[in-house]
Amino acid sequence: MIISGPSGVGKNTVVRALSPLHNFHFAVSATTRNRRPDETHGVEYFFVDDQAFSRLIEQGKLLEWAEFAGHRYGTLQDEVFLHLDQGQDVLLDVELNGAYQVMEAYPDAISIFLMPPDLDVLESRMRGRRGMTEAEIATRLKLAESQIADGWHRFGHVVVNSDLDAAVSAIAGILRAGSPE
Ligand code: 5GP
16 A cells, blocks of 8 residues: 655655554655654664665665655565565555556555645645755755646545545545455
């Protein structure tokens, strides 16, 4: 199951709110970006340096990876397949290029594009996040605009995140309908 969408649309919040409604393993990604004050290594991400990230690529340990806003992010094969093998649903929170890679390799994956109601909402959500610089916000906003235009129609489902509860229950419904049991 893939949840994607522009940075700041609320993917993290949605994923957190979804966990009591649907049983899944959240695939913790590797990233080269710095840890924010409220993040824990191994929970939100595995924070690694550039060298370690390159090693993961060389060793074939990543299902997909992409560069986003100056940093690299990648889905660890083990975070996906070890859990799928145990019969668990697995959820990826990835930016668009990563989502395209997984959708192409696994066309049966459920893919959801989380859409902001408008760009102002995106900007204020980014500002509400600690640890993001003005330059980062500006880069991500510009990127978001083109991602929305290019991306939304390539996903199996589009959910607008204007009301969190409504978005989360829509996604839970999509996942329920698409799960084997
Ligand atoms: P942030 O730095 O705000 O945590 O994440 C930036 C973007 O990277 C988000 O859109 C998030 O979905 C995406 N992302 C997180 N993990 C991965 C990953 O493993 N692969 C890819 N391609 N994108 C990821």
